[in-house]
Amino acid sequence: MKAVNYNIKLRTQLMVSLSIIAIVSNIFGGYFTRFFIAEVAILSIFAMSLDFIASRGGMVSLGHAMFLGIGAYATAILTLNYGINPFIATLYTILIGIIIGLIIGYFIVLLDGIFFIMVTLALGEMFHAWVFTSEFLGGSDGISGITRPDISFLNIDINNPLIFSFYVLIWLIIIFLFLTKFTDSPLGRSLDAIRQNSSRVSSIGGYAKIYKTIAFSISAAIACIAGSLYVQLNGFISPELTHWTVSGEGLIMIIVGGIGSVSGAILGATVVHIVQHELSNIINWWMLVIGFGFILIVLFMRDGLWGLLENLQRQINIREKK
């Protein structure tokens, strides 16, 4: 896995380009396009949460869909059972994500490689099995009837797909800005150092376990936000969202986009979701094609699409210098 990428110029350029495309498509697109943009933005938030811990701290999680589910179910319960505004419910899910992330992270962050992956997978599957059988959470049927935030006092109807897509995009941009700030900070850099050589960070007095626990809890909170927005977009939540394959898809997205660049996760989520959608309209065996494409990327493009863009930027710079 390559280092956390500190190419601020490309990171910003890519994010601005993707945002402009999303905004223009949202304004001029139809109902389906707007729904699709919101879906891609939510998946991007989820992919960023995975990218964040994979590149900073070297924690590859196959159980992160659990936090997606926690965010979604918590929002459903808070809004339906307690009548809390969905926007406030999203803020609550951040807190819930941080607390649960801190508790779980404290016990597992020092596990290395395969052990960390397997423990997160086990936790995720335990959660999936629990929600699947829990009557309180609607069992296999899940929960429906979840509403979107009420901002009618601003004379804005958030149920309008155009507005809701913008609402989700604002969340995406806020999280992007937070993560880019974090990446360049002392804590972000220390986490990168831990990924490269954890024992060395300890030997210079770094709080390796605490740094990783904080990172894990922040990542959990971001995944919870994605879950909360997902349930508001669709109006329902079912246990499928918490299945480990959802975490697996998230990992595919960050590998396709390029691990460690923040914007790469958004690019990966966008490309994978579009390809998935378009291919599934054409052929039944689309998963085979996706799988083959993924293998090619892993074999020949280790830095994903981000790596391609970086090469392109380098070539342009060389030409400009000439």
Add this chain to the structure above:
Amino acid sequence: MSLYIKNIKKSFGAITVLDDVNIESNKMECIGIIGPNGAGKSTLFKIISGNLKQDTGNITFNDMLINKLDNEKRARLGIAQSFQKNSLFPEMTVKESLMISCSQRYKISFNFFTSLVKNKVINKEAIAVATDIGLKKYLNIKSDELSYGLQRQLELGIAIACNPELLLLDEPTAGMSPAETKEIIKLIKRLSNKYSIIIVEHDMEVIYNLADRIYVLDRGVIIFEGNPIEVKNSKLVQNTYLGIQ
């Protein structure tokens, strides 16, 4: 700085690796630990640095009993170490590596809203350390692109960037060419004016050049203690360590 290592004993199964080892230092000095292969030098080094726990005995650093503290906590108290095998941040530049180490010392590592590379104090400190260890020319070179000798210097730099009181050096000249060894000896000599140093080394010449006092270990027991001249002239050391009859 004061360090008292009292009655340290360590066994692995039936094999006693260290038996009643005592070392003390209460001033700024360079202490050398030598001994043949299997003498217990590395085990002692790991016990002092907190990477290994002794079976019995006490270690007191600056009047504080540190037996139960791991290497992370000992580092925060002011005990830094450099490793026998380079332990660097391979994807970071020299400057970034030193800044990471400095940021731990300045307790700003929990900050996640300001940029590390734009921090003026940390920048200045990192450059000062790089100058100290002779790597100022290589600030923007990635660690894994440095030559082996320069990597050894960076290894030392990362340790001193957290401004320790006691510097533990495990075979700092391991794998170096004679020219590189000369350079690193010069560097450690310079550092010994600023830090107390405990150095474990195979190369006798290196120890004679650097140490103010030398402890000679043989089969887990300290058989001699003295300054380099006394060690050189000791019949016991010559017989047991150098194999001279």
